[in-house]
Amino acid sequence: MGTSRQNHDARCMDQGKQSVSAPQPATRFDVLKMTTADLAAAHALSREVNWPHRLEDWQFVLSVGEGLVAYSDDRLVGTAMWWTYEQDIARLGMVIVDPTIQRSGIGRALMLGILDRLTTPTVILNATKAGETLYRQLDFQGIGSIIQHQGASFSAPLVPLRAGERIRPMGRNDAARLIELDAIASGVRREGVIAALIENGEAVVLDDGGESVGFAFYRRFGRGHSIGPVIARDTAGAKALVAHWIGSNAGMFMRIDVPGESGLSDWLEELGLARTSHVITMIRGAMPKPSSGFHTFGIVNQALG
């Protein structure tokens, strides 16, 4: 695991190595900017903590964001990433420390390294149980939850559409409207993320009399496929969009991560997509503007939100 020591030392010189000596046990490590050369080792690290990400999933998150890595000698022992949306909000995620040297201060050093770099008034993350104490110590507070559902659904749900509504495949000219709907729901414009999703997956659009009023992406992720983001006006629209992907891929392993308040969890369970875990959404700084008109019913992934 890890890039060669020669590469590592060269990067320390290039990027201004931040050498950190943690109190106990005395583990020495260096914090560096993440590059694509780190991704094979980062992928191996995420497998060690049983995260399902493929190398391609790491490439996807780095293509739209930035990261730090911790190296102990020439071994990659920690990762943490961030995504800045406009001047307003940064998301933080992919925080992992090698299980053999956790509790050595590496997680905190990576978090402080990112928080030092961020200038946005709001920083948001989704915390696992393991990370929650560290984040509370860094002034993050819980504001919600994300529930992870996954499985292979064999029942094709029938969700009636309202008069005038239809579901159609995303077309070339939809990108601007998708960015707009996502911005209303999330509070920030995420052109880069939507462009990367278009590149990496498929989407369907909920059309109401010629106006696009929702969408849902479907793409390869982890052990199978992932549905999300799902943006709609209401639960009925969100269900229709999600039902499209479940119905046209019956029996395939898929995952969807939904906000606790989405109202979709019981329905997803009934369809065979079991609740497998949940994370706490935490915020540091100013609360984002509440969404109006359009809402997020499924997120891109736990890191990007």
Ligand SMILES: CC(C)(COP(=O)(O)OP(=O)(O)OC[C@H]1O[C@@H](n2cnc3c(N)ncnc32)[C@H](O)[C@@H]1OP(=O)(O)O)[C@@H](O)C(=O)NCCC(=O)NCCS
């Ligand atoms: C969460 C994680 C990144 C923390 O990394 P770490 O290098 O062990 O963290 P640190 O050593 O900097 O710990 C900082 C503080 O966080 C708290 N903490 C860390 N791990 C903890 C745990 N398992 N249980 C309770 N508190 C914990 C402690 O207060 C600790 O300070 P202390 O050791 O002085 O008491 C690491 O446990 C990990 O990789 N877990 C698996 C992946 C994961 O869940 N990542 C979080 C995604 S949101």
